[in-house]
Amino acid sequence: MNAPLTPGLYIVATPIGNLGDLSPRAAEVLRGADVIAVEDSRVTAGLLRHIGAKVRMTPYHDHNAEAVRPGLIARMGSEVVALVSDAGTPLISDPGYKLVRDARAAGHAVVTIPGPCAAIAALTLAGLPTDRFLFMGFLPAKAGARSETIDEVAGVRATLVFYESGPRLAATLAALAEGLGDREAGVAREITKKFEECVTGTLSGLAARYADAPPRGEIVIVVAPPGDAPPATADDADAALAEAMTRLSPGQAASEVARKLGVDRRALYARAMAMKPRA
Numbered sequence: 001m002n003a004p005l006t007p008g009l010y011i012v013a014t015p016i017g018n019l020g021d022l023s024p025r026a027a028e029v030l031r032g033a034d035v036i037a038v039e040d041s042r043v044t045a046g047l048l049r050h051i052g053a054k055v056r057m058t059p060y061h062d063h064n065a066e067a068v069r070p071g072l073i074a075r076m077g078s079e080v081v082a083l084v085s086d087a088g089t090p091l092i093s094d095p096g097y098k099l100v101r102d103a104r105a106a107g108h109a110v111v112t113i114p115g116p117c118a119a120i121a122a123l124t125l126a127g128l129p130t131d132r133f134l135f136m137g138f139l140p141a142k143a144g145a146r147s148e149t150i151d152e153v154a155g156v157r158a159t160l161v162f163y164e165s166g167p168r169l170a171a172t173l174a175a176l177a178e179g180l181g182d183r184e185a186g187v188a189r190e191i192t193k194k195f196e197e198c199v200t201g202t203l204s205g206l207a208a209r210y211a212d213a214p215p216r217g218e219i220v221i222v223v224a225p226p227g228d229a230p231p232a233t234a235d236d237a238d239a240a241l242a243e244a245m246t247r248l249s250p251g252q253a254a255s256e257v258a259r260k261l262g263v264d265r266r267a268l269y270a271r272a273m274a275m276k277p278r279a
């Protein structure tokens with residue numbers, strides 16, 4: 001029999017599809033927990049059945065976290081509290097960071113049991129640079145906010161990783177092509193499940209592929225960094241802004257130049273406002 005676990009908070013990663021990916025250590029912690037904080041008890045009940053464990057669960061999700069957190073923190077002084085999400089690594093586009101913050105502040109042990117994460121798994125499939133990447137989670141659903149968020153990262157020299165759903169995939173790929181330029185990308189779907197695939201191509205090609213055939217299942221989009229052109233100089237940016245502002249508003253000009261030159265849009269917007277003739 002394993003030694004009893006020290007009381008505290010255990011962050012436990014769970015499979016993103018294939019139950020075989022639950023690590024022995026994750027199973028040991030779940031079996032030994034006094035209580036498991038879960039997003040959806042029906043989902044975690046399936047996992048517990050798989051490992052033959054019967055452990056008390058308590059819901060912890062965006063709608064009750066504020067109310068439930070103090071009670072969980074109090075229990076960590078003498079009990080083993082595990083946190084899981086429905087799938088993958090808790091805290092990654094899932095609840096949990098405030099629980100960790102408050103557990104630390106209260107002086108409790110905080111232990112992580114690492115494991116599956118869709119973002120990292122997609123990076124391993126797409127064949128795009130992995131030395132620097134920026135995890136973007138879900139883009140906003142509304143087109144305007146989505147474009148703004150994309151503009152913010154157009155100049156970032158890193159591979160970008162987005163979570164997305166099938167029905168929104170084509171529109172998101174088209175918005176990425178528009179905002180970032182037509183970069184190489186990968187659409188990783190149903191990772192670790194029966195119909196796992198990773199389709200690669202340009203953003204516009206992928207947008208066209210999925211436009212009339214929204215795919216089923218869970219999806220991660222991976223987008224290559226901007227090309228290897230030498231970074232634009234301040235003079236390049238000023239010249240491009242001056243030209244763009246003969247046709248566009250300062251905001252639109254900043255967006256266009258950010259996209260073309262891979263420069264930070266906010267800095268360009270400030271520059272555009274400074275260059276704008278005073279009325």
Ligand code: SAM
Pocket residue numbers: 016017085087088089090091092093094116117118119162163164165188189190191192193218219220
């Ligand atoms: N915490 C999770 C993790 O570590 O990946 C992510 C939770 S987030 C609420 C759920 C999103 O992750 C899905 O909408 C999808 O974009 C992505 N995802 C989860 N499982 C996946 C899978 N098997 N294949 C592809 N994407 C997946």
